[in-house]
Amino acid sequence: MDERPMSTPAQGWVDVERGLVSRDAFVSDEVFRLEMARIFDRGWNFLAHDSEISAAGDYVVRRLGSAPVIVVRDGEGDVHVLLNSCRHRGTRLCRADVGNARNFVCPYHGWTYDQAGRLLTTTFDEHFPDGTDFSQLGLVPAPRVAIYKGLIFGSWDAEAIDLEHYLGDIRWYLDALFWRTPGGMEVLAPPHRFRARANWKVGALNFIGDSQHVRTTHAGPMTLDAVRAAKEGFLNLGQDSFQVVTDEGHGCTLSYLAPGMAEKNYRTHPESLRPLYEQVLGSDQMAMLHHLRVAVGNVFPHFSFIETQSVTGEKSILIRLWQPLGGTEMEILSWVLAEKEAPDDYKERALNSGIHNFGAAGVFEQDDIELWASATEAGSNRIARQYPYGFQTSLPYQDAPETDHPWPGRAYRPANTEVAQFQFMRRWNEVMTSND
Ligand code: FES
Numbered sequence: 001m002d003e004r005p006m007s008t009p010a011q012g013w014v015d016v017e018r019g020l021v022s023r024d025a026f027v028s029d030e031v032f033r034l035e036m037a038r039i040f041d042r043g044w045n046f047l048a049h050d051s052e053i054s055a056a057g058d059y060v061v062r063r064l065g066s067a068p069v070i071v072v073r074d075g076e077g078d079v080h081v082l083l084n085s086c087r088h089r090g091t092r093l094c095r096a097d098v099g100n101a102r103n104f105v106c107p108y109h110g111w112t113y114d115q116a117g118r119l120l121t122t123t124f125d126e127h128f129p130d131g132t133d134f135s136q137l138g139l140v141p142a143p144r145v146a147i148y149k150g151l152i153f154g155s156w157d158a159e160a161i162d163l164e165h166y167l168g169d170i171r172w173y174l175d176a177l178f179w180r181t182p183g184g185m186e187v188l189a190p191p192h193r194f195r196a197r198a199n200w201k202v203g204a205l206n207f208i209g210d211s212q213h214v215r216t217t218h219a220g221p222m223t224l225d226a227v228r229a230a231k232e233g234f235l236n237l238g239q240d241s242f243q244v245v246t247d248e249g250h251g252c253t254l255s256y257l258a259p260g261m262a263e264k265n266y267r268t269h270p271e272s273l274r275p276l277y278e279q280v281l282g283s284d285q286m287a288m289l290h291h292l293r294v295a296v297g298n299v300f301p302h303f304s305f306i307e308t309q310s311v312t313g314e315k316s317i318l319i320r321l322w323q324p325l326g327g328t329e330m331e332i333l334s335w336v337l338a339e340k341e342a343p344d345d346y347k348e349r350a351l352n353s354g355i356h357n358f359g360a361a362g363v364f365e366q367d368d369i370e371l372w373a374s375a376t377e378a379g380s381n382r383i384a385r386q387y388p389y390g391f392q393t394s395l396p397y398q399d400a401p402e403t404d405h406p407w408p409g410r411a412y413r414p415a416n417t418e419v420a421q422f423q424f425m426r427r428w429n430e431v432m433t434s435n436d
């Protein structure tokens with residue numbers, strides 16, 4: 001392979017012809033600062049699940065782009081996203097990750113705001129000049145907040161396109177995972193939060209479609225019950241498996257049970273919920289879920305999701321956020337969800353299985369994060385940075401989406417190429433090099 005150092009930022013970081021991406025995209029704090037300006041402080045960012053703040057006054061503290069925000073529900077049921085920084089001298093108002101508050105009182109000089117961010121008192125209002133307009137001194141609100149099927153997103157850009165348009169074709173797949181019963185999903189516990197010494201895009205790429213790492217990275221847990229796994233074909237993917245990508249850089253990989261596995265007691269979805277799915281989903285989406293073993297995907301830039309099944313058959317659905325902290329560090333937030341109507345014992349199993357596999361100490365998580373950190377450690381020096389990352393297995397496929405695929409998005413088979421990952425990088429490069 002040609003190992004020439006590649007591309008300057010003016011041309012971008014992605015070499016479309018050769019299937020290469022500059023390592024600077026994965027290790028540079030300069031690139032990180034540009035990402036904050038061009039992607040995260042402008043575009044739509046996932047913030048929270050509706051069910052985390054179900055009552056008036058419930059709040060969680062998250063990041064919207066580079067800024068800390070409070071995501072709070074007011075007495076009318078509306079969700080506000082407020083800069084978590086006092087209008088007086090900038091102090092962080094909310095110190096807890098999660099809670100319920102009637103008002104937000106600044107711990108410095110006592111300015112007090114209501115659940116919608118309106119300033120109620122400075123405690124020294126009488127010393128302000130006559131005519132001061134206190135209504136202009138509320139907490140800075142994110143101008144755009146939207147909820148899609150329980151998923152709360154925000155943007156600092158008042159001109160951002162509608163969230164539904166932004167999500168585009170990936171909605172069809174999100175719907176079948178996040179709103180497939182009349183009540184929708186709920187989070188089963190507060191998210192795990194943990195840091196990894198790796199670039200946030202490594203997580204996004206892993207989830208949009210990295211089937212190639214599973215057999216090696218996860219050889220341990222995949223074969224914990226090695227005899228059964230091998231005998232029953234757990235390591236094989238069904239022929240129907242495919243990747244799908246959309247114009248905005250979203251995508252997912254759907255892996256189906258290999259022939260014969262479905263008959264061997266590998267539960268796909270709980271039977272008791274099936275009639276509820278049929279009330280909400282169309283026959284196409286029901287067909288999509290049929291014999292689905294793992295659905296894993298990413299909404300550009302950093303919202304990932306996975307519905308997975310362990311070798312012992314438990315199903316769990318997780319949301320992931322890869323929050324960038326720098327060129328080589330991210331914070332990971334990880335939620336486990338289940339259908340609101342699911343029986344309590346099912347929810348308990350789903351939560352246990354989700355944490356066991358993908359919690360901060362989960363068996364799959366630990367496998368992945370050690371390797372991601374080792375790539376950062378070995379790959380961020382001046383010598384290694386001259387050599388690009390390879391996505392060559394996308395090249396023979398990227399111009400050949402299926403022509404007769406029945407479902408939204410551009411679909412590619414087989415599911416174990418780097419097509420979805422490379423299209424994510426191409427979209428990232430477009431946004432990073434655009435002049436608008
Ligand atoms: S900084 Fe908040 S009241 Fe002064």
Ligand SMILES: [Fe+2]
Pocket residue numbers: 206213214217218364368
């Ligand atoms: Fe993994």
